[in-house]
Amino acid sequence: MNAVHGVAPKKRNAAGPKVDPATKYDAAVAKQQRMEGWALSVSLLGMVGLTFLVFWLPSAWWSYVTLAGLGGIIGGLLHSLKWFYRTIGNGEWTWDKLWWRFMNPLVAGVMGFSIFIVFRSGIQKGALTEPANGKEALIAYSVGFLTGLFADNAMGKLRDIAYVFFGPTAPPASKPKADEDQSDDEGPHA
Secondary structure: OEOOOOEOOOOEOOOOOEOOOOOOEOHHHHHHHHHHHHHHHHHHHHHHHHHHHHHOOOOOHHHHHHHHHHHHHHHHHHHHHHHHHHHHHHOOOOHHHHHHHHHHHHHHHHHHHHHHHHHHHOHHHOOOOOOOOOOHHHHHHHHHHHHHHOHHHHHHHHHHHHHHHHOOOOOOOOOOOOOOOOOOOOOOOO
8 A cells, every 4th residue: 555645556457447446545544535525515515505695694895705705715615625536536635635625715715805805995996096085994905915915026026126226235244254275174273
């Protein structure tokens, strides 16, 4: 058995197809897969049901934001389920990716919620250069969200701007310079 994936070796006859077509996985791994499959499926059905309940609520700002978040969670759950059944079918499923499969819908939900707010803020229409007209909170959240989402890119761009204004940084004064006359074989010099 493949210890990393919990995949039993394929039994083949002379013609090539597997002799035991029941499963590629041992019983313990198959149990983990069933637990995960049920958890993802029940979560998906629960989120779809909750979405229909929110549709019946009165139209209000918070209900739209909630629907955007629920839509993101449902999209993330579908993505996780699709990855789940494909990797099982291909014999590539691993327990190690469990956290990814359950965190993915949460991240997608926050993304759905946040992207909805970004578009409602009007930031894509130049809202930062015009009067905010009561959308200050939306614009503030949008700028913070986009900056956080692309923090690595934002820091790189700020570094580029700093280089233009201040030039590249010199090596720290406390960093010792290599002495060309000293080698490791000779020991300390007086």
